[in-house]
Amino acid sequence: MMAEAGDGTVGKALDVLDQVAACGRPVRFSDLLAESRYPKATLYRFLQTLTHQGMLSYDAESQHYALGVRLVRLAHAAWAQSSLAPLARPWLDRLSADTGETIHLAQLDQGQVLYVDKRNAARPVEMFAQAGKVGPAYCTGVGKAMLAHLEPQALEQALQRQSFHRFTPHTLASRALLLAELAAIRARGFAYDREEHEPGIICIAAPILTRTGRVIGALSVTSTTARTTLEGLAARAPQITETAASIAAEAESWRFPEQQQAGRG
Incomplete structure (x- = not known):
């Protein structure tokens, strides 16, 4: 930046x-x-x-x-005070045990995806996303899940920060294609990564939203095309959206109450 x-x-x-x-x-x-x-x-x-x-x-x-x-020291303090990771830990553990797949927890940072926690699959697969890494929002499941629920001004600012580089043949490499996808995500309630960032890597992701719809993060179940299909991951949609809702409820009572945001300034 x-x-x-x-x-x-x-x-x-x-x-x-x-x-x-x-x-x-x-x-x-x-x-x-x-x-x-x-x-x-x-x-x-x-x-x-x-x-x-x-x-x-x-x-x-x-x-x-x-x-x-x-x-x-500063990174550790930020992780403890501002990250969803500490409070989301039990839900990530449960989702990991239930699915046997890779679990990612992410937040938006200047229009990009910051991975704040991860659980490896029972049979781990090498992939880009790791806790602490920053990745593109426009071609990842967690990124699109968060972009889809931003307010118009925040979305515009985030879109201006996307490179729209074509990582794979499946990458949505234009603003128009991404906006159409974001509309579908809002209607569906969750996002997919259809090998858009890495070949062979697919995921289903749900936004973590406050009661008023403010984006505070996203959660994904990630696998490979060799292990499952998008349809197979779609069967996890109720479970991942319920998990995201549980994390959101815990976050609001702990660190992210709306009244604190409204009282600033």
Whole structure:
């Protein structure tokens, strides 16, 4: 995510932090500079500040920057305070035991899917989605389930963040196709992933909604075309929608009451 005009110095520093994180490994200053939109002196100043604050670490011998341990503490606190994962745990465990398939719990983050928890199938399958990863919303079951229930303004903002890259022949690679699919999801009550992000991977997903219809997450049962079919997953629709409703009810009583949202500002 790139800092916007009103974000100031903090937003720009977070841009740099995101850039280091996106590298996926320790990285040299020269490599960051080659991809940075900031001048050399500005980038160096941000890196120094982030290092002094423990958000980055710097190895003087190898001259590499990496994410700092302070981020681990912050991530753990965010997971405990803002994520659905802690309160959803018993429902995920039950759904995993009942289905024997992979279970994903996700929330929206800047128009993209943030996977916050996962249960592996009885016979695990390698796939992209892992807890902590960010994935596209327009071509995943959980992403489409959440997009389908956003208010018009929030949906428009999320759509502007979609790349519509064609991952597979089944990817809905245009805004028009996605909007038609979102309308069908709203009518149906749940979403499918028809091998849209990864070949051979299919899922059924339900949104997690408050009583007033606000999106707070999504839940999916994921399998493979070698193991089952979309029709087979569809038989799980009542179970997954009931599980999503149970998580929503628990979330509202714990951390996400509507009156708290209305009272802010």
